Amino acid sequence: MGEATNIYPIYEKMMTRSDKEQLLGQRGVMVWFTGLSGSGKSTVALGVERELHKRGILCRILDGDNIRSGINKNLGFSADDRKENIRRIAEIGKLFVDTGVVTLSAFISPTNESRRMASGIIGADDFKEVYVSTPLEVCEQRDVKGLYARARRGEIKDFTGVSAPFEVPEHPALTLDTSVLTLEESVNKVLELILNNK
Ligand SMILES: Nc1ncnc2c1ncn2[C@@H]1O[C@H](COP(=O)(O)OS(=O)(=O)O)[C@@H](OP(=O)(O)O)[C@H]1O
Numbered sequence: 001m002g003e004a005t006n007i008y009p010i011y012e013k014m015m016t017r018s019d020k021e022q023l024l025g026q027r028g029v030m031v032w033f034t035g036l037s038g039s040g041k042s043t044v045a046l047g048v049e050r051e052l053h054k055r056g057i058l059c060r061i062l063d064g065d066n067i068r069s070g071i072n073k074n075l076g077f078s079a080d081d082r083k084e085n086i087r088r089i090a091e092i093g094k095l096f097v098d099t100g101v102v103t104l105s106a107f108i109s110p111t112n113e114s115r116r117m118a119s120g121i122i123g124a125d126d127f128k129e130v131y132v133s134t135p136l137e138v139c140e141q142r143d144v145k146g147l148y149a150r151a152r153r154g155e156i157k158d159f160t161g162v163s164a165p166f167e168v169p170e171h172p173a174l175t176l177d178t179s180v181l182t183l184e185e186s187v188n189k190v191l192e193l194i195l196n197n198k
């Protein structure tokens with residue numbers, strides 16, 4: 001176990017990213033949503049996916065439903081586990097981007113350090129950070145899953161925005177406050193970001 005010493009790269013035999021992008025007629029990119037629970041990351045990502053699909057653009061959403069319940073089901077919400085969660089998501093995302101797929105990631109990713117790591121794994125040119133800046137009070141009022149109420153009662157520890165930190169992104173490509181923008185407006189802004197990424 002440990003070091004993979006007997007593995008030899010086969011990359012020179014593989015079709016390239018550019019071959020795949022030509023096949024699909026599109027460019028791979030990672031749209032990295034970040035924001036509090038309930039801010040609207042998944043809802044906006046779903047809207048974007050639907051619109052891309054209509055335009056014949058292949059898209060993949062990575063979110064808690066397919067990552068935290070699968071490959072990352074051994075991870076919780078300590079600072080170390082969140083970091084590992086993001087690292088694996090970025091590595092998986094990179095595979096999709098390298099296949100020419102428009103990839104949408106919808107995780108809180110609460111720290112600048114973890115988002116920097118994700119950008120480093122994927123490559124800064126292919127990494128578009130979208131900060132869903134919906135205020136905590138609005139997210140808490142929505143309380144889609146009833147988790148804020150439980151966190152306030154002390155039933156969930158280290159809950160982002162309540163008892164664990166969220167660091168505001170320093171230079172996002174886009175900021176969306178879903179308490180001000182309609183869903184359609186947010187979706188259109190993300191679409192514009194993707195479609196202008198030539
Ligand atoms: N302690 C704590 N803090 C924050 N969130 C919690 C916690 N426990 C469970 N949940 C639920 O898990 C979802 C966040 O998971 P993420 O993988 O996006 O978080 S992170 O990026 O690793 O910080 C988040 O879902 P979303 O609402 O989709 O963001 C919560 O429903």
Ligand SMILES: Nc1ncnc2c1ncn2[C@@H]1O[C@H](COP(=O)(O)OP(=O)(O)O)[C@@H](O)[C@H]1O
Binds near residue numbers: 036042142179
């Ligand atoms: N303008 C809006 N844009 C996006 N979501 C909105 C908007 N207005 C209300 N919502 C609601 O806010 C909630 C956001 O939840 P979700 O997308 O799961 O957030 P996250 O993935 O960030 O945890 C959904 O119930 C959604 O219907």
